Amino acid sequence: MGDVVNVPQTYGLGPIKVRAITSGEVEMVAPLTGSGYSVSGCSGGGGVSSGGGGGVVFRCGEGPAATINDVMNLKVVKILATAAVLRIDPAK
Template sequence: MTVPATYGLGRIKVTAITGGEVDMVARLTGSGYSVSGCSGGGGVSSEGGGGVGLSCGEGPAATINDAMSLKVLKIHDTTAVLRIEPAG
């Protein structure tokens, strides 16, 4: 998924949908990175080379870089519905 440059992330790639969580990776395009609010024990880890990994379950939206809202609306087997919009 391609997101606006103002979000500070490159293309977001879903790497897995398992155990009620969606695992994603993205390249960092800004100078910093912050995330808050992932439900289901979500977390962030360094992916090397200026990238991040993010794991989120269904529930409240995560705020990324104080600019982007990412919410997992529904997970069904190996399919997920995500809502990505400006944080606000």
């Protein structure tokens, strides 16, 4: 927990910080760098809320990738006791 993942500025997010890992979800927070924000996916349980101050909080479980801002895929590959494996790549 507390790890930070830097993503390209074109994704519309600043660094993504892992806030919590549970048995079923990874909770992440990121500042917005663009003018809007959208997410679809987060199968296995998930949601998005405003983090205040121009940021967002999102929770994703293991499963298919979530598409963020129509330009980035974020997939929770595996959730372990105190760590998670994330895969981030451009949306296709």
